[in-house]
Amino acid sequence: xxxxxxxxxxxxxxxxxxxxxxxxxxxxxxxxxxxxxxxxxxxxxxxxxxxxxxxxxxxxxxxxxxxxxxxxxxxxxxxxxxxxxxxxxxxxxxxxxxxxxxxxxxxxxxxxxxxxxxxxxxxxxxxxxxxxxxxxxxxxxxxxxxxxxxxxxxxxxxxxxxxxxxxxxxxxxxxxxxxxxxxxxxxxxxxxxxxxxxxxxxxxxxxxxxxxxxxxxxxxxxxxxxxxxxxxxxxxxxxxxxxxxxxxxxxxxxxxxxxxxxxxxxxxxxxxxxxxxxxxxxxxxxxx
Numbered sequence: 001x002x003x004x005x006x007x008x009x010x011x012x013x014x015x016x017x018x019x020x021x022x023x024x025x026x027x028x029x030x031x032x033x034x035x036x037x038x039x040x041x042x043x044x045x046x047x048x049x050x051x052x053x054x055x056x057x058x059x060x061x062x063x064x065x066x067x068x069x070x071x072x073x074x075x076x077x078x079x080x081x082x083x084x085x086x087x088x089x090x091x092x093x094x095x096x097x098x099x100x101x102x103x104x105x106x107x108x109x110x111x112x113x114x115x116x117x118x119x120x121x122x123x124x125x126x127x128x129x130x131x132x133x134x135x136x137x138x139x140x141x142x143x144x145x146x147x148x149x150x151x152x153x154x155x156x157x158x159x160x161x162x163x164x165x166x167x168x169x170x171x172x173x174x175x176x177x178x179x180x181x182x183x184x185x186x187x188x189x190x191x192x193x194x195x196x197x198x199x200x201x202x203x204x205x206x207x208x209x210x211x212x213x214x215x216x217x218x219x220x221x222x223x224x225x226x227x228x229x230x231x232x233x234x235x236x237x238x239x240x241x242x243x244x245x246x247x248x249x250x251x252x253x254x255x256x257x258x259x260x261x262x263x264x265x266x267x268x269x270x271x272x273x274x275x276x277x278x279x280x281x282x283x284x285x286x287x288x
Contacts, residue, residue: 004199030236037230051215076257106250
């Protein structure tokens with residue numbers, strides 16, 4: 001527990017510079033703001049991931065599944081929603097349209113192109129073989145991901161995403177939530193959660209819920225303070241450094257927002273539960 005408290009303290013300390021800049025109006029330039037607010041987003045992501053991992057051991061029914069899934073990728077969505085909102089205000093020719101697309105596609109590329117292979121490589125280095133074997137219990141995730149991926153090709157072909165697409169994609173996710181609603185609690189033979197989640201699970205139920213609520217509230221406050229300036233700082237930094245803002249947002253923003261989820265998956269592999277780690281990242285991909 002002491003180690004867990006130290007990790008929480010470090011995460012909060014990492015967020016303080018960004019919060020201080022936002023609350024005091026201190027001018028540190030686009031690059032300084034990008035670093036400070038990026039660190040805050042990263043720390044918030046870790047706080048959310050620790051709380052969500054512990055919560056998954058107790059609740060996974062109905063809407064709670066969706067809430068837990070959304071919470072773990074809230075940092076990414078906060079930045080993306082800001083870009084999308086600004087795009088709506090500025091019109092279809094605004095650069096913010098492309099920024100929103102860059103953030104989401106970059107996150108997808110990071111998960112599928114880097115995180116998934118990384119888990120397999122770590123599994124192999126630990127002597128677990130050249131492949132991570134999924135089980136029949138993962139069939140729902142794979143089928144839903146296949147359906148959503150096939151529908152995504154339609155969006156690309158018509159070169160637009162509309163309210164109809166919104167309805168279809170939400171329906172697919174709702175069907176996924178409905179299908180997995182029966183797994184209300186973690187299976188007894190899955191073992192302890194790796195990392196900080198194990199410390200939370202050692203507490204009494206009341207203390208666990210209080211800790212998870214506190215982690216979520218603090219993380220959401222950090223994201224609320226940091227998302228907008230971080231998004232703008234990346235645009236300003238790209239222009240200042242002479243870099244393409246689209247590419248900067250596509251590669252840098254997802255590193256901050258997806259790192260906690262990937263770290264949790266890596267901890268699963270280190271703990272000898274590679275299939276659980278990969279399944280967690282597949283679930284994140286379905287959510288996106």
